[in-house]
Amino acid sequence: MNKAIAEFIGTFTLVLFGxxxxxxxxxxxxxxxxxxxxxxxxxxxxxxxxxYGIGQV
Incomplete structure (x- = not known):
């Protein structure tokens, strides 16, 4: 997975849940x-x- 896509998904999740x-x-x-x-x-x-989900990127 591209690092930019992983960053987008992580930020999206943080904003959505938080x-x-x-x-x-x-x-x-x-x-x-x-x-x-x-x-x-x-x-x-x-x-x-x-x-845990995208940490291996």
Whole structure:
């Protein structure tokens, strides 16, 4: 896989999952939604998933 394509896929996944979790939390941070910790976990898990998925590039 080309390094540029791998970078695109990794960045796309990071933005999709990380910012998606932030959108889900929205203005209700502190309520019963995912919260700040859930947003942080979403960013972290996106990085780990892409490292395992396309890390050999």
């Amino acid at each position: 910012c998606g979790a932030a959108v889900i939390a929205g203005p209700a941070i502190g309520a019963t939604t995912v919260g700040v910790l859930g947003i942080a976990f979403a960013f972290g898990l996106a990085i780990v998933a892409m490292a």
